């Protein structure tokens with residue numbers, strides 16, 4: 001019988017974790033596939049870890065890994081995939097925004113063998129400023145990287161073992177899952193779900209972290225921004241050259257006095273601004289290389305469910321004494 005590993009990155013999800021577990025378990029138990037949970041506690045500061053311990057004690061199908069600090073959702077996904085043993089692995093958020101009712105459909109699609117992965121995109125999302133930015137990001141991302149990231153794509157995806165193993169081969173430090181999913185290829189079936197608002201707890205994203213995430217995504221999978229800086233440089237050199245010719249021509253032919261202190265200042269500001277912008281782009285890549293070269297671990301483990309077994313063993317030992 002096939003086994004499904006359910007990978008759930010969690011950061012401060014005490015309000016919803018148990019409900020998530022109950023809802024998903026109910027749906028999975030109706031299905032005839034075996035399953036396991038791999039909860040990742042991403043350095044939560046609330047009761048998330050103790051809820052995981054409790055679930056693992058009560059249910060053998062639950063395993064968890066707790067990070068020594070907050071390493072980010074991408075690190076959580078990586079750790080989950082790495083520790084999964086199922087034939088199929090699904091990555092989903094703890095907040096029930098990823099509709100668990102789709103799980104049986106996803107399993108059926110993968111079982112049929114035609115696709116190696118099933119991904120979910122959402123529609124009917126309330127369009128705020130965030131929605132507009134997200135749309136813009138997906139457009140830029142698609143055109144810069146040539147990767148096939150879909151608008152409304154979430155990190156809700158079920159994959160077969162082969163695809164998971166391919167993803168694990170990409171052990172880079174700067175991880176951008178949507179790019180990695182698309183980079184490894186394989187045939188993906190896209191299904192849709194209506195947007196579900198978060199009912200419990202709070203979103204861990206704000207404008208600043210979203211901006212960082214977009215820059216991360218773009219620079220992780222495309223080097224085209226470096227080209228932008230070269231083009232901008234060329235363009236302004238050309239412009240300056242034309243200005244110089246015009247000024248020299250005017251002075252020589254009409255004997256005009258060169259004037260325009262304000263113009264000078266404007267040009268100065270513009271050019272130095274553009275230079276800084278370009279340095280920024282280069283710096284972004286340099287920083288990435290720096291981190292990559294250091295070869296730091298993607299995550300560090302503080303505690304895992306296997307520790308609970310040792311704890312039990314010790315209890316038994318103690319009793320037998």
Ligand code: UDP
Pocket residue numbers: 008009010011012013042070071072073076092093094095097198202203204205
């Ligand atoms: N998450 C995480 N580490 C973080 C931030 C978030 O593991 O540093 C998890 C979080 O617990 C949730 C999922 O990533 O299960 C998505 O987070 P959230 O719901 O805040 O994002 P949104 O749905 O608003 O995009």
Ligand code: MG
Pocket residue numbers: 093095097198203
């Ligand atoms: Mg969410």
